[in-house]
Amino acid sequence: xxxxxxxxxxxxxxxxxxxxxxxxxxxxxxxxxxxxxxxxxxxxxxxxxxxxxxxxxxxxxxxxxxxxxxxxxxxxxxxxxxxxxxxxxxxxxxxxxxxxxxxxxxxxxxxxxxxxxxxxxxxxxxxxxxxxxxxxxxxxxxxxxxxxxxxxxxxxxxxxxxxxxxxxxxxxxxxxxxxxxxxxxxx
Numbered sequence: 183x184x185x186x187x188x189x190x191x192x193x194x195x196x197x198x199x200x201x202x203x204x205x206x207x208x209x210x211x212x213x214x215x216x217x218x219x220x221x222x223x224x225x226x227x228x229x230x231x232x233x234x235x236x237x238x239x240x241x242x243x244x245x246x247x248x249x250x251x252x253x254x255x256x257x258x259x260x261x262x263x264x265x266x267x268x269x270x271x272x273x274x275x276x277x278x279x280x281x282x283x284x285x286x287x288x289x290x291x292x293x294x295x296x297x298x299x300x301x302x303x304x305x306x307x308x309x310x311x312x313x314x315x316x317x318x319x320x321x322x323x324x325x326x327x328x329x330x331x332x333x334x335x336x337x338x339x340x341x342x343x344x345x346x347x348x349x350x351x352x353x354x355x356x357x358x359x360x361x362x363x364x365x366x367x368x369x
Contacts, residue, residue: 184226184233191233193221199235201247211249217259218243222275227302228283232257234302236276240264242290244302258305263292278321278333285364289330291318297332299363309362316350323358330358 183192189211190202197219200210218237225234232246245257263274274294281288287308288300297311297318311332320333335351 184224186226186230189226189230191224191226193224193235197221199224199233199245201233212247214245216243216245222277223279225279225281225288228281228286234279234281234288236279236290238275240273240276240292242276242279242288242300260300260305262290262298262300262307263294263296265294274317277318280321280323282323282327282358282363284327285360287363289321289363291321291332293317295334297321311362314354315352319351328358330356330363332356 183190185191188204190204191199193199193216197216199214199216201212203211216235218235218239218241220238221235222238223236227233230247232244235243235245240263241259241261243257243259263276265272265274274292276290276292278291279288286303288302289297290300291297295314295317297314298307299309299311300307314332314334316334316336318332319335320331322331323329324331332354333352334354336349
């Protein structure tokens with residue numbers, strides 16, 4: 183779920199997304215089924231035009247609110263956090279997402295140990311940050327969006343595949359720079 187001063191969005195275990203206007207919480211403003219099954223994360227867009235949903239199948243769905251006439255009618259879904267190995271594609275869950283207000287980018291973190299920065303308007307990946315020691319579990323920007331926090335921890339599936347190895351978890355703080363998060367990365 184995600185909340186701001188104007189909107190609240192939540193997802194159910196049956197992959198249904200509900201959006202409420204904070205001024206009127208009696209009934210959802212909008213309710214619809216998501217194309218993403220097994221939802222891991224849902225985030226409101228900074229302008230409240232819609233929301234992003236991520237799931238275990240290595241995809242993110244961008245859904246726009248139907249009552250917003252300033253945006254395209256239909257959203258879109260894109261594949262991410264995947265790797266090619268031995269002529270097959272490994273698909274990793276997208277565990278966490280955040281929108282950056284200033285640069286209008288979406289940041290995703292997955293079990294593949296990578297953090298990706300996306301331009302939603304251009305439907306393009308801008309940057310992939312350095313690989314982390316284990317799966318990305320949480321992402322967050324500071325209030326003024328000058329710092330970016332990445333939480334990582336060993337996923338249960340990783341522990342099963344490599345028994346005996348110590349669990350790796352931690353938090354990395356980095357400055358938000360224009361090269362990784364901003365317009366320069368879009369060139």
